[in-house]
Every structure is written in C-alpha cells, then in structure tokens.
Amino acid sequence: MADKIKIRVKTKEDNGVVKALMLIKHPMESGMRKDQDGNLIPVHHLKEVSVVYKDETIFHGEFGTGASKDPFVIFHFEGVAGEKFEVNAVDSKGVTGTKSVKIKKLKKK
C-alpha cells in the first residue's frame, strides 16, 4: 500500500481546552455504489483513528460505512497550545496514515 491516508487537522486552544477539527481523506465505499460500467465497487472504509497526546490515547474513533465520505470529526480535550499530539488512522484494507499536530492558540478576532 504505497498511498497513505491523508489527514488534515486544525486546532484552537482557548484557556486550557483544545478544539480539534479533523478531516480524513477517504472514499468510504459502502459496497453498494456502482462504477460507470455498472459493477459494484467493493467495500473500503476508514476503520479507526487514534489521537495520542502525552503518550495517552485520548481519543479513539471507530468508523463504519455510515460515516460520510472524507470523514470529519470535531473533538475537545484539555491541552496546551504549543504541545503536540499525533493522529494515526487505519482503514479496512490496512492502509495507514499519520499526522503530528502542534496545538495552536485560538486567534481572537
């Protein structure tokens, strides 16, 4: 599996609480969709995403084909701007993706 799962994350820390917005590129094929020549496209979906912060898995997402294409999650956790956390993803074919993210301060307009 040459390709990696692409992950994009935005963070906004505001007095000790981090709002993390995560978008993960994945076709999320439900197995019921057909391609142009009419044959079914096999099931292929994101399975799990883990967020590790200070060596602890603080968030673990399990995904089925009921999740939207390019799955999206917003979660909140106690954290400090400047620190880093890591996102690891794996899908139903075993393709993985990882992203290290530095927590940003919320920009007050």
Add this chain to the structure above:
Amino acid sequence: MKTIKVFLTVAIYLFSSMVIANSAVKTIEAAELARAEAIELGFEWSTTVKLIEQAKASVESGDLKEAEKLANLALTEANNSIKQAKYADNNWQDNVPN
C-alpha cells in the same frame, strides 16, 4: 379448403408485417433526420435518441408494432424540439426582465 385459408392468413401476415416493418424503418429515418436538424439548431432533447434506439431494437427483435409506435414517438419529439428552437428564436426576449 383449410390449407388455402391457412396459406392466406400466413401470406397476409407476412405481407402486412413487411409493410409495417417498411414504414417503421421509414419513420425511424425521418426521426433521425429531424433529430439531426434539432442538433444543428441546438435544441435536441435527451429523450429522442433513446426512443430511436429502442425503435431500432424493436425492428431487429421483430416487434414491429412496437417499433412503429416508438419511431412515431421519436419523430414527434424531434419535430417538437425543432418547433421549440423556432419558438425560442422569436420569443426568448419575453423572459428578459425589464
């Protein structure tokens, strides 16, 4: 006597189906001509070409009555799209806000 009657019905059937097949094919050709004009004018409908294809398929499968019906429908649609193009030429201005 019975064999003649059978022979006659078969002949009539063959003859009539030949006539119908002939007119179905002619109608299809007319529909294709009209469709070509609609394309030239830029007002072809998406449904016309499907009707023509179905009419051709019916001719091939020998369902001549169906072929005739579909061919006529295709011809009517193609002619309507030409009328639509002419109508647009003269009336498109009506919808422009003033």
Add this chain to the structure above:
Amino acid sequence: MTISNKGFSRRRFFKTLGKTAGYIALATSLPSIAWAKWSEKAFSSKTLDSAIKACFGDLPIADNPAVKLDVPDIAENGAMVGVGIKTELENVKSVAVFVEKNPAPLCVKYNFGKGTIPDVETRVRMGETSNLIAIVEADGKLHRSQKLVKVTIGGCGG
C-alpha cells in the same frame, strides 16, 4: 466579512500547509497504541437494537435530556448530515451515532480517554428519512437522545 469561511483565511492556510509538511518528516515509528478492537459485530449489525447490543452489551438504556443532540430537521443532503453531541454528564466513556433506517445503523463510535471533553461533531450518511440516535455511555449506563431527520430526494427533474 465573508461569512462563508469564518476563521479560515488564506494566509493561515498556507502557513499550516508549510509547517505540517515539516512535522510529517519528524513522525518516526508508529507509537505503540492500544488499538481498541474495532467493533466488527456492531458495525455489521443490520438492526438498531442488535447494533446497540453489539456496541454496549446489556447496559441499561434511557432517554436523557442531558445529552444535547444537534441535528437538522431536514438534512441538506443525506451524504453529509452534521451531528453535534454534547453533554455535562461525568465519566463519559464513549459516544455512538446510529441511523435507524441505514443498512448498518451504527455509523460511528468515539471512545474517550483522559481529559477528553464530551463535546463532539461529525458527519454521517443517511439513506432516507430516519430516526437518528445518539448514545452516551457513562458510569455503566446508556443515555440516549434521538430525533427524526428528514432526508429529501435530490434533483429537480431529469
């Protein structure tokens, strides 16, 4: 002010693009993560009740207004239905979203670790108008909130 993309200005976009590319190089080996087992049975269950049971076993379940469920009355498009779940309940272990009429009702399940606050948003798929159910697991109990979400057939002709 362009409402359409508040807080997402071009300048920040390029800055994050550049920086994160740098971080990727830093990520060395995958840290040993305690992969919680992906609930195969729950995600393949065809009915709501079997999916809930596969997820949480026989924990007692009850509606609880403390679970705030933010979903639209009419989904703009069944492909991306925004779901927000927030609660003040303590010791929340996990949150799951079910769409009753989906071929496989369980859409997503989020398991919380230390310091994670029970306030999540996600996007799920709905095949048709259906009850959308959020279940929060806390202190060995299941707290449920649900709402009917209408899904319209798209397209105006064709």
Add this chain to the structure above:
Amino acid sequence: MYSIFKKLPLVSLMILLTSCAQETDQSQSDVTAEIQAETVDQNSSAGVSFADNVASDIKRFKGYFVEKFPSIDVYEFKDGAYAIDEAKRQQWLDIEEFPPYEFSIEEGEESFSEVFANGKTYADCFENGGVGVRQNFPYFDTESNQVITLELAINQCRQANGEEPLAYGQGEIANISAYMAYTSRDKKFDIQVPNESAYNAYLSGKKFYYSKRGQLNFSCADCHLKISGSNLRAELLSPGIGQTTGMPIYRAKWGELGTIGHRYKECNLNVRAQPFDYQSEAYRNLEYFQTIMSKGFVVNGPSSRR
C-alpha cells in the same frame, strides 16, 4: 455562430414595439437602449452601444433580484440558496468550516506547480503567476474571437507547452481551477465586452439563458429568475445572479468538485435537453453572459453545495 442571428433584430423589434405600449414604468432611455440593442447589426459603428446595452442589462438583471428579495443583500447570492434559507445556511456553514474540498485545493496547488517537459509551468501562462486571477475569467479573446474560460485557458497552457490537455468537468482540472479560485477569493468580477463579436457572444449566451429547452420546456430563467427562492421538488432554486462566482463547486451529491460546465450538463439533463460538450461555444458564451451579469460580485470559489 447561430445563423439565426441575422433574423433576430427585425423580429424582436416588432415584439418590442408592441410590448412598449403597455410598459409605463420603463423610462424612455431604457426603451431606446432596447431598440439600440436590437439594431446593433445594422450600425456596427456605434461601438459604444455594447457597453451601454450590457450595463443596462446588468442593471435590470440585478434590479430584478433586489426587487424580488428586498430583505436580502443581492451580493449575498454569491452563496446561492444559502442566502435565502437560514436552516440550510447553518448546515452549509458547518460544512464550509472545514469542507472536504480542502484536499482538492491542496491537490490543485500540487498540480499547479507541475513542471512541464519543456521546463515551463502554469505560472508562466497566466498573469501574476496565476495567483489571484480567477475574477478575470471568462474573457473575450479578440484575437481568436472566442470566449476563454479558466478551464480552457488551463488546457491551452498545457497544449502550448506540449502537454496533453486534461479531461474537463471533474478531476485534476477542477482541482487546479479550485486552487486558482481560492487564491482569488474576495476579488471582484467585472468582465468586459470589448467589441461587436464579443457582444454577439454575450447575446448568444443571453439567448441560451432565456430560451425554453428540453422535453420539460424550461429555460434557465424560468427556474433561476421567475421561481428562484421557491422549491422545485425538494430543491430550493438559487437566484440566477451570483451563480458562477463560487465555481468550481463541491456538490455533496457528487462527493467531489465539478466545474461550471459539469453543472450546465446536469442542469440541461434536468429539463431533458441534450447537454452540449464541455467548453462548447454554447456553454462558453453562457458562462460569459452569466459572469457578466454578476458584475461586482466577489470570487468565493470553490464552494460547497447540496
């Protein structure tokens, strides 16, 4: 060019004269402008009349929506029906906070920085390195006498540098178009009509917009002017002004980006008209007309839609 244009002025002149009688509120200058617009073929020396005619068309097109939606700032129609229905707008804002098309913008930027075999890049083909130029498209190229859309310019750049053109409609060309739109956000559209053949291209697009077509016999204007803001089945019909500013769009229905040509094909099929080819003269002139009508609107592409 449609040969029918030669017949147009005379016929519509008659209609115009008959319809002028009842129009009380239309000021005299508008009427003369209308007549002038129709007799442009006869006295092509009146070059200046193109700009006046287009300007009055824009005024009346925009005026139509100001009058029809008095409580909505007309420039908000850059977001289509989301400027009308609050519940839809909230769901749309949630998507726009972190839209799936962000990956496409990123991929579009990578494609945009591709170095062609001859060492050139897209940046060499476009003004200002192709950054912040979306608002200049489509424009009428007086040399090749045709409307050049952004997607056509992208492929012309490739072919000029010995590369294979990209497929139109979706995929890489939509990603590049999305990236170029993204770098031009908030810049204003102000497309010009430089000469008579540009004006004829504009008129061809205008006629397309107002002509009833397809088995269902609808024109673009029937849906996007007359009954804009109301529902057709479950679709809230977006106003015709500002429809091109957010292109290319990411429709949840498609699950990926699509250019305006892709949307035109889909819309034609909705009224059961046979779609034209991507970048056909019909579609390029239509895009030219629509973008001219959105003068003063900002670039807000790419944008998500239902």
